[in-house]
Amino acid sequence: MTLTFQTKAQGPKVAYLFPGQGAQAVGMGKELYDNSAAAREVFDKVDESLGRSLTKVLFEGPEDDLRQTINAQPGIMAVSLACVKAMEENLDLDEMPQPIVMAGHSLGEYTALAVSGVLDVADTTKLVQMRGQLMQDACDQNPGTMAAILGLDQMALEEVARETGVWVSNINTAEQIVISGDRMGIAQAMDLAAARGAKKVIALRVGGAFHSGLMEPARAGLVEAIESMDFHNPTVPIVANCTGDPLNTADSIKEELVAQVSGCVQWKRSVDYMMGTGV
Template sequence: MTFAFTFPGQGSQAVGMGRSLHDAYPAARAVFEAVDEALGEALSRLIFEGPEETLRLTANAQPALMAVSLAAMKALEAEGVTIDRASLVAGHSLGEYSALAAAGALSVDSAARLLRLRGEAMQAAVPAGEGAMAALLGLDLETAEDVAAEASEATGGETCDVANDNAPGQCVVSGTAAAVARAVEIAKEKGARRPMLLPVSAPFHSALMAPAAEAMAEALASVAMTAPAVPLLANVSVTLLTDPAAIKESLVAQVTGRVRWRESVAAFAGHGITHTVEIGAGKVLTGLAKRIDPGLKGVTVNTAEDVAAFAHSFAQQGA
């Protein structure tokens, strides 16, 4: 079994996530306590009890998802499955911070504070209602790029970028509200199965996020980072990174850059990966991996029961 640990991004959050990890593993509980202390508030209470609409806010969802992922990783470590048994780590957008914290490149308190800042900066970059995102289901990347370019041209040069290339036929565009609305109409004309606006609060991973990228560049410059225990497969470049300076540059670039998840998972085979292990809330990345490379085997680890099951399988196979 040669595997990659993958870490989910925004949209995977749910009230109650991570509770069984907190209750079953002291090491996982310590993660939630450290995040609460770093942020100066009881984020763990919000994670476990809600309300959902408050958890869903970008500035809360980002550190919350990292906390759950890192709690799951610490629980695995308590069962003898250490991060260095993976060949690489990869995270979807904010999941890169989770991956880096799990791989020891960032402390949990640094990751929590960075993600709180990232969420606030991304929300503040564009006034509410002026930006939007839309999923263009059924279109390949090249067609989605054409749609974005046509939408921008039709609105007098307003921003419309392909923000996410998640899986075959699953691209997301992001930009001004007018340009994205036009992209939805153009996508219908080009045969998109279900082009739809997404319920998000800002146009993530578009050029409109430039102010947030500047804020993250300043914040990351002052944060201590060491080389991760295993390489990070970066979202924006689909290359393996271990140098802290290069990782920081990549984290800044991904605020405005495209999440190249389809390409990232497709690259796993070239690195000898046979299994993906999704660490944290939900099962989104496991589902995407099956669509991208049906030959990959995938498991999710987001509850105490999942931790025990994976640790048992790991030991049985002598991985």
């Protein structure tokens, strides 16, 4: 049976936002699984689509296994979808929030595909696992890392990136920006950013230089995977990570997903757009 999501509710108008990699924790989703039949159906569909028990890793760990990209990405997606289905199960149509836009941070953009009907849950799960594997392969080919820079504006940080050979990879707020690159370049960029007035520089515990040119080896395989699937126009606009603009067609979403794997996540621009819609 195909799982579908209710996007024509009659409750308050909202934006649905979905988290990215790094939000995982052992045990996440277990309470939903135990207490919501609708949520349990999501987890079972994800396990069936993967041909393995992802829920066992989610609920029992160990943490090192859950942190692996191939588990963390579909796991976070599964819990996000289960939350939406549990909400639908417990709220009447006139109480259910009505999403007028959706967005997801990196991986979260894929969760939005399922909720907005671009792909079904099974295909979204398969695509997320493929993306995770392609990104892991790119990390193995081009090792790297990431760092968060606080208190330095985008223009100044872009200059630091040019001088050290790294990439600006996530613009989360005006003064919370993430950079990606090889380990030596990131170390140099952190020192240079601190010298130029950054309030704080934080090395991130990640498996690679995500959303940077070092992820380019993942692009061809991702294009192939996307083209093998039947994409539909979204029932609700998805705000693109790379541009902060709303996407309303299957083709524009395909282009965004390919660009996003090695492109900068313009999260501030996305949030600014959503706030402008009145949510």
